Amino acid sequence: MSPGKTIDLHLFLCCDCGRKLQVSLSPSCLFVFFDIPVVPPLFGSPLPPSTQTRLYSLCVLQPPPAKYGGRHTVTLIPGDGIGPELSGYVQELFRFCCVPVDFEVVNVDSAEDDITNAIMAIRRNGVALKGNIETNHNLPSSYKSRNNLLRTTLDLYANVIHCQSLPGVRTRHSNVDILIIRENTEGEYSSLEHENVPGVVECLKIITRSKSLRIADYAFKTAREKGRSRVTAVHKANIMKLGDGLFLECCREVASGYPEITFDSMIVDNTTMQLVSRPQQFDVMVMPNLYGNVVSNVCAGLVGGPGLVPGANYGKDYAVFETGTRNTGKSIANCNKANPTAMLLASCLLLDHVKLHAYAQIIRGAILSTLSEAQLHTADLGGHSSTSDVVQSIMDAVQSAGPRTLSM
Amino acid sequence: MAAHSSLLSVFKIINPRWNGRIGNTVKVFGTTFTSHRNKTSLTPPPAKYGGRHTVTLIPGDGIGPELLSHVKEVFRFSCVPVDFEVVQVNSAMEGEDDIMNAITAIRRNGVALKGNIETKHTLPPSVKSRNNVLRTTLDLYANVMHCQSLPGVQTRHQNIDIMIIRENTEGEYSSLEHESVSGVVESLKIITRNNSLRIADYAFRLAREKGRRRVTAVHKANIMKLGDGLFLQCCKEVASGYPDITFDSMIVDNTTMQLVSKPQQFDVMVMPNLYGNVVSNVCAGLVGGPGLVPGANYGQDYAVFETATRNTGKSIAGKNIANPTAMLLASCMMLDHLKLYEHASSIRNAVSITMNETRLHTADLGGQGTTSEVVQSIMRVIQSKGQLTSEL
Numbered sequence: 001m002s003p004g005k006t007i008d009l010h011l012f013l014c015c016d017c018g019r020k021l022q023v024s025l026s027p028s029c030l031f032v033f034f035d036i037p038v039v040p041p042l043f044g045s046p047l048p049p050s051t052q053t054r055l056y057s058l059c060v061l062q063p064p065p066a067k068y069g070g071r072h073t074v075t076l077i078p079g080d081g082i083g084p085e086l087s088g089y090v091q092e093l094f095r096f097c098c099v100p101v102d103f104e105v106v107n108v109d110s111a112e113d114d115i116t117n118a119i120m121a122i123r124r125n126g127v128a129l130k131g132n133i134e135t136n137h138n139l140p141s142s143y144k145s146r147n148n149l150l151r152t153t154l155d156l157y158a159n160v161i162h163c164q165s166l167p168g169v170r171t172r173h174s175n176v177d178i179l180i181i182r183e184n185t186e187g188e189y190s191s192l193e194h195e196n197v198p199g200v201v202e203c204l205k206i207i208t209r210s211k212s213l214r215i216a217d218y219a220f221k222t223a224r225e226k227g228r229s230r231v232t233a234v235h236k237a238n239i240m241k242l243g244d245g246l247f248l249e250c251c252r253e254v255a256s257g258y259p260e261i262t263f264d265s266m267i268v269d270n271t272t273m274q275l276v277s278r279p280q281q282f283d284v285m286v287m288p289n290l291y292g293n294v295v296s297n298v299c300a301g302l303v304g305g306p307g308l309v310p311g312a313n314y315g316k317d318y319a320v321f322e323t324g325t326r327n328t329g330k331s332i333a334n335c336n337k338a339n340p341t342a343m344l345l346a347s348c349l350l351l352d353h354v355k356l357h358a359y360a361q362i363i364r365g366a367i368l369s370t371l372s373e374a375q376l377h378t379a380d381l382g383g384h385s386s387t388s389d390v391v392q393s394i395m396d397a398v399q400s401a402g403p404r405t406l407s408m
Numbered sequence: 409m410a411a412h413s414s415l416l417s418v419f420k421i422i423n424p425r426w427n428g429r430i431g432n433t434v435k436v437f438g439t440t441f442t443s444h445r446n447k448t449s450l451t452p453p454p455a456k457y458g459g460r461h462t463v464t465l466i467p468g469d470g471i472g473p474e475l476l477s478h479v480k481e482v483f484r485f486s487c488v489p490v491d492f493e494v495v496q497v498n499s500a501m502e503g504e505d506d507i508m509n510a511i512t513a514i515r516r517n518g519v520a521l522k523g524n525i526e527t528k529h530t531l532p533p534s535v536k537s538r539n540n541v542l543r544t545t546l547d548l549y550a551n552v553m554h555c556q557s558l559p560g561v562q563t564r565h566q567n568i569d570i571m572i573i574r575e576n577t578e579g580e581y582s583s584l585e586h587e588s589v590s591g592v593v594e595s596l597k598i599i600t601r602n603n604s605l606r607i608a609d610y611a612f613r614l615a616r617e618k619g620r621r622r623v624t625a626v627h628k629a630n631i632m633k634l635g636d637g638l639f640l641q642c643c644k645e646v647a648s649g650y651p652d653i654t655f656d657s658m659i660v661d662n663t664t665m666q667l668v669s670k671p672q673q674f675d676v677m678v679m680p681n682l683y684g685n686v687v688s689n690v691c692a693g694l695v696g697g698p699g700l701v702p703g704a705n706y707g708q709d710y711a712v713f714e715t716a717t718r719n720t721g722k723s724i725a726g727k728n729i730a731n732p733t734a735m736l737l738a739s740c741m742m743l744d745h746l747k748l749y750e751h752a753s754s755i756r757n758a759v760s761i762t763m764n765e766t767r768l769h770t771a772d773l774g775g776q777g778t779t780s781e782v783v784q785s786i787m788r789v790i791q792s793k794g795q796l797t798s799e800l
Contacts, residue, residue, distance in 0.1 A: 135630040137637075145631055172564040188597070193634035199601035203635040205580070209591035236682070239540065241533035242585035243595040269689040273717065276668055276693035290628070294686050297661035301668035325665065 072354050075121040075128035076103040081328030083131020085336075086343040089391045090129065093344065096395050097402070099351065099359045108133050108146060115146050119153050128320045129350055131343075132328045144191050147326065152185050154320070156313035157211065158218045159184040159292065161324040163299035163309055168372030169381060173302050179228065179284045180299060181219040182292025184313055186211050189289045207243040207288065212250035218314075219251075219286035220258045231255065233265040234287035234295060247288055272298055300325045307339025307380045310346035312353075319353050321346040332379075336386040339378040341367060344394070366397035455517045461746050464513040464520035465492040469499055470720030472523020474728075475735040478783045479521065482736065485787050486794070488743065488751045493517060497538060499526040507538045511545050520712040521742055523735075524720045536583050539718065544577050546712070548705035549603060550610045551576040551684060553716040555691040555701055560764035561773060565694050571620065571676045572691060573611040574684025576705055578603050581681045599635040599680065604642035610706075611643075611678035612650045623647070625657040626679035626687060639680055664690055692717045699731025699772045702738035704745075711745050713738040724771075728778045731770040733759055736786070758789035 067073075076091070078084040087105075094101055104125060106118045115133075122128045133146040150156075159182040165174050192204040216233075223231050233251040237244040248265055255263035266274070268291045274281065275298050287295060300309045309324035323342040332338050344367055351360035370376050370393045377383025378390060455462040465480075467473040483490055495513045497506040507525075514520045525538040542548075551574040557566055584596040608625075615623050625643040629636040640657055647655035658666070660683045666673065667690050679687060692701045703716030715734040724730050736759055743752035762768055762785045769775025770782060 137629065148631065188628075189631050191631065191633075193632065195634060199638075201599045201634045201638050203597040203599070203632050205595040205597060207593045207595070236580075236685075237529065238527040239537055239581050239583065240585065240595050241583075242587060243593045245529075245533060246593050269685045269717065270719070272664070272686050273689040273693035273698065276690055277697060290682075293628075293661045294664050297665040298668055298690065301665035305669060306665065325661065327662070 067354075071100040071102055072127070072356075073102050073104055073125050074350065074354075075118065075125045075130075076105045077108055077118050077128060077130035077133070078105065079108065079131025079328065080134040081132065081330045081333045082338040083133075083328065085334060085387065086338060086340055087129070087131055089340050089387065090343055090347045093363065093391065093395060093398075094347070097359060097363060097398055099356065101351070101354070101356070103129075115149055119150060122150075122154060122318055122320065126318055127350060127354060128318070129343075129347060130320055130322045132322065132326045134328045134330070148189055148191065150320070151313060154315050154318045155185060156315040156318060156320055157183065157185050157214055158314045159296075159311060160222070160314065161296045161299070161309060161311045163296075163303045163324075165303050166308060166368065166371055168368070168374070169304040169308065169377075171302065171304050173279050176279045176299070176303050178279065178282045178299050179222070179226070180292060180296045181215065181222065181284065181286045182296060183211060183215040183286075183288050184292075185289075187289030205240075205243060205290075207246050209246060209250060212247045212288075213254060216251040216254040216286060219284060220254055220261060223261050223284045224258060228261070228284045230262040230264070230283040232271075232282060232285045233263070234268050234271045234285055234291050235265060236268050236291070237265075238267060244288065251286060268295070271295060275299065275302065297325055305339070305380045306342065307378065308341050308345075310342050310349055312346070312349050319350075321350045321353075336388055337379045338387050339380050340387050340391055340394075341371065362398055362402060363394070365401060366394045369397050370394050460489040460491055461519070461748075462491050462493055462517050463742065463746075464510065464517045464522075465494045466497055466510050466520060466522035466525070467494065468497065468523025468720065469526040470524065470722045470725045471730040472525075472720065474726065474779065475730060475732050476521065476523055478732050478779065479735055479739045482755065482783065482787060482790070483739070486751060486755060486790050488748065490743075490746070490748075492521075497525050499528055499538060500531075502531055502535055504541070507541050511542060514542075514546060514710055514712065518710055519742060519745060520710070521735075521739060522712055522714045524714065524718045526720045526722070533585070540581055540583060542712070543705060546707050546710045547577060548707040548710060548712055549575065549577050549606055550706045551688075551703060552614070552706060553688050553691070553701060553703045555688075555695045555716075557695050558700060558760065558763055560760070560766070561696040561700065561769075563694065563696050565671050568671045568691070568695055570671065570674045570691050571614070571618070572684060572688045573607065573614065573676065573678045574688060575603060575607040575678075575680050576684075577681075579681030597632075597635060597682075599638050601638060601642060604639045604680075605646060608643040608646035608678060611676060612646055612653060615653050615676045616650060620653070620676045622654040622656070622675040624663075624674060624677045625655070626660050626663045626677055626683050627657060628660050628683070630659060636680065643678060660687070663687060667691065667694065689717055697731075697772045698734065699770065700733050700737075702734050702741055704738070704741050711742075713742045713745075728780055729771045730779050731772050732779050732782055732786075733763065754790055754794060755786070757793065758786045761789050762786050 076087055078087045091103055104121055106121045108114045108118050135145045161180045163180065164177045165171060186206045186208060188205045190204055190206045193201060195201050219231055233248055235244040235248050237248050251263065272295065275295070279302050285295065300306055303309065306323065306325040306327050311322055311324035313320045323346060329338055344363065348360045348364045370390060374383060376385045376390055376393050378385050378387065465476055467476050480492060493513055495510040497510050527537040553572045555572065556569045557563060578598045578600060580597045582596055582598045585593060587593050611623055625640055627636040627640050629640050643655065664687065671694055677687065692698055695701060698715065698717040698719050701716040703714055705712045715738060721730055736755065740752040740756045762782060766775060768777040768782050768785055770777050770779065
């Protein structure tokens with residue numbers, strides 16, 4: 001690695017490329033050299049065809065993820081249900097692989113203060129791994145969903161879920177590879193409801209131009225970065241003409257700045273129908289909050305269930321990783337039956353984010369090799385294995401694949 | 409043969425007494441609920457002059473006109489005593505006259521069969537979706553869709569039999585949007601107690617009538633606590649009055665995920681408007697696609713039948729490749745509603761026999777058959793199964 005501080009650049013996610021970034025810090029600006037094509041900062045001007053290495057200057061001070069003595073500190077929020085046990089396995093695995101990450105565990109209970117503590121810890125560390133926090137229906141409705149509060153306070157505007165058919169998992173559809181980018185902070189989840197007349201409830205769905213432009217830009221940048229060729233916007237603008245119409249218009253504006261990427265749009269009902277018949281036609285999808293919720297769950301179901309898909313929430317300054325479908329899994333909590341794959345893959349996304357690509361690759365490889373063994377499938381994949389067996393097998397795979405202590 | 413004709417004559421005796429007094433509401437709610445409903449309002453019966461019903465036909469756009477002409481052809485061939493009053497609705501016009509004419513015609517006749525009317529994006533946003541205007545003006549509050557795996561159609565999931573009841577008039581489809589601050593749009597989703605109770609009641613009554621054992625409410629009450637919370641509460645209240653039917657609830661994201669992995673677990677589902685849209689399309693995709701599933705919109709006084717997924721099918725319009733099954737099955741539902749059961753079952757039977765022959769599958773089912781071939785085959789089956797004119 002080059003001298004100088006590593007910088008956390010949330011706009012550029014090199015989850016799978018594993019390429020090194022050389023960084024140097026000067027007093028007023030940050031100069032970053034990439035050996036990948038660089039995405040221009042704002043709403044897209046065409047890529048110049050010349051050299052690969054580009055000078056990209058950021059005259060903004062980004063908070064780096066906490067890194068003291070070479071070790072990162074990451075906030076860990078266990079959550080409810082299967083969250084605590086899966087987080088425990090993540091910690092165990094990281095310790096086993098000697099990953100230079102320390103976890104700052106923040107438990108979130110039902111009190112208001114706890115979530116503020118968690119948010120402060122995430123602001124401090126820059127990165128977090130979380131389980132889902134249950135929203136109790138019995139509490140009054142002024143009590144917002146904790147997960148939602150966390151996302152909106154930290155402005156984690158992009159939820160990215162990569163659904164791909166994993167080898168070794170038998171599903172009805174094969175060769176599914178869809179990247180879903182969902183707006184994470186507004187839309188139907190504004191929690192703004194009121195009852196002016198008794199018996200009549202109005203829920204507000206908010207769509208703003210700035211956030212729609214932001215998420216569309218994020219989607220196109222990610223698509224370009226990952227070499228994807230098509231972005232589909234999912235909407236219901238024939239009914240919600242102003243709201244989803246605005247969203248669609250923003251996507252179209254941003255699309256005009258990315259001529260190499262095809263842009264099309266599809267109404268959400270047709271999208272879900274196409275997803276269950278022919279999911280291979282989709283590449284990258286961008287959509288507002290509620291449709292994103294539904295579509296990401298459909299895609300998760302298509303590739304094998306909630307136990308397999310990791311999810312990431314990115315903001316300008318922070319990143320929070322969790323399972324893709326955000327289940328608490330209350331019914332299988334503490335039964336040693338939960339599938340640890342989603343949480344472990346989410347931790348790999350975390351490692352990629354803090355640029356520990358080598359570790360991420362090792363763990364991911366171990367997970368995929370374990371998944372291809374049918375006898376190690378947990379109950380949700382139709383097998384009989386327990387969580388601890390799967391984790392043990394992953395650790396064995398890591399051990400056999402890694403360097404031996406004698407050779408280091 | 410003798411038994412059949414005697415049954416027919418018995419049926420003809422019972423029919424006139426029912427039709428005049430009770431009207432369409434009996435059809436949808438079952439015989440136990442007639443007295444309560446009809447005392448409060450004069451429900452117009454479906455128009456029946458000289459033994460022939462008059463039904464409003466709205467061709468719509470895309471594949472609507474061609475499919476509805478096939479329906480007319482099949483009806484004429486099978487000597488179904490239904491006359492169609494065709495009302496054209498022009499989707500390109502900004503004025504509401506066309507759709508108001510259609511609505512008047514439906515009020516007059518009581519029953520309609522429609523194709524989907526396109527919502528053009530080029531018109532200003534003040535022009536509401538015509539289909540939506542029709543549903544809300546006529547207060548067709550229940551959209552019922554029955555998704556079942558059809559024999560002869562190969563799908564990834566088998567033994568699916570889900571009844572979806574979707575609230576059709578409020579929810580996210582209120583078309584109430586405003587832009588108070590430039591760049592910030594607020595869309596209102598309205599949930600009312602009355603409409604939620606009404607749809608929940610409809611769902612449970614239908615479940616009881618059809619002998620179903622479980623009703624699942626689909627919601628997102630963990631986020632929309634007041635709105636979907638009210639809906640869920642209304643469903644629970646109504647459920648308490650039907651102890652023979654199990655009631656449970658599921659969040660919409662989990663529901664869609666379960667639907668793509670294990671759809672056999674669902675029986676009857678009731679939900680607000682938008683979730684209904686998504687879930688019904690997922691289910692339609694599971695049983696074979698938009699060309700197979702019919703849908704019905706029921707109100708207190710009117711009933712409108714159409715394809716369940718409400719597609720215009722612009723890209724395949726006029727090419728003779730559309731699947732006529734959904735529209736024909738919708739017309740069978742209409743015949744059931746008008747109490748022309750024997751005609752309905754003969755056409756339905758012919759459709760399923762034709763569905764079994766793979767070489768007659770249209771493009772959406774992976775075959776190469778054309779629409780006209782399928783319709784011809786259906787008519788041939790009706791001819792072979794029906795009475796010979798010499799016997800009448």
